[in-house]
Amino acid sequence: MAFRRKQQDDARIDMTPMVDVVFLLLIFFMISTTFVETPGIDIRLPESSARSVDREPEEIKVYLTNEGEIFLGDEPTTKAQLEKFLEGKRDDAGQITFLLLADREARHGMVVELMDLARTSGFSRLAIGTEESSRRPRE
Template sequence: MARRSRTSIPEEDTELNMTPMLDVVFILLIFFIVTSVFVKTPGIDPFQPEASLDKQWKPSILIAVNAQNEIWIDKRPYSVEEIRPIVKSILDESPKAEAIIKADKDAEVGTVMSVQELMQDLGVNTRVGTE
């Protein structure tokens, strides 16, 4: 019987292919960015009236009404007639959005009520914030 000799084969440097791992990381990153809910800030911080009972609430839409009765959404002022398409576009991004209206203590009640009625017409759970 012929005996085979075992020869050693030189080891080659092995490299890990990182491409599939990077693909998975980027897909996860895109998934979390797309599914996250961003809070729309009003752009101003009105002086609010005081309340006797204050409960914590985390809305995703913040609307502010200042003393000049300007309605601020996402750092831009609007009138009551202009906010319906703005709120609809926010609802398209996040259908289960809840809203809070922060009104200055010197703002007209009629303006705040108009905003609240509009939000109710659109089916948004809305509260009026106080200090």
Template sequence: MALKRQHNMMAAFSMASMTDVIFLLLIFFMVTSTYIFPTALEVNLPQSSQQTTKKPSIRIAIDAEGNLSTAVGDAERQPMDPAELKTWLMLVKENATEEEPTVALYADETVAYGEIVKILNVGAEVDIPIVLATKPIRDKQ
């Protein structure tokens, strides 16, 4: 009498198709991420080799100790409390003879960047554009 053999079928899950899908997704994201430019990280610092011909009508200066001084036109710089800067800029803007006064910020290279940004924000609140003043690059010969 012949005995029937029982074939036990083992259930197996093939990972080959799953790894193919994962690999294709990995390639897709790698390729598409090269086309996305992180604009928040791009920093374009101003070049100081070009100088403007227009002389600033308003000057704000910060020395290495963080002392603030201001001047209008060719007048001598006067010490200023940072809390009074917004009020002073509004008064200068109201009394300005030109349509859009030019404000230059002269900051010592050791001044913290946060202090410079605070002054730029005050200018933005008053709606006066403030530019950073730089010195020209000297040729090393």
């Protein structure tokens, strides 16, 4: 009695579901990723009807919230720490722009203090960040 042997099929792994999952993940991350100019800091910039100025290649971004909190980039800082940081940049201060992004509700005195701090640290390029106005300027 001779038994017939079954023919062995090659074991194959179907890659289609895995490729589908990878593409779905790629699409999910592309859609959910946002490019935020001020990450984690709630600042409403004042509006300006003046045209925007091209950004300088090097700049130091300092954020001032309406509660008076100061951020150097993404990191919270104090006025004394900011002063120490700016003093360390004194040698290159002529080529670096000091960009102050202050909330429209921030105290005017604090804005002036930060700009004065940058000026005394040797920065000659000072800028205040604004948003483009939705109203047309008078001509």
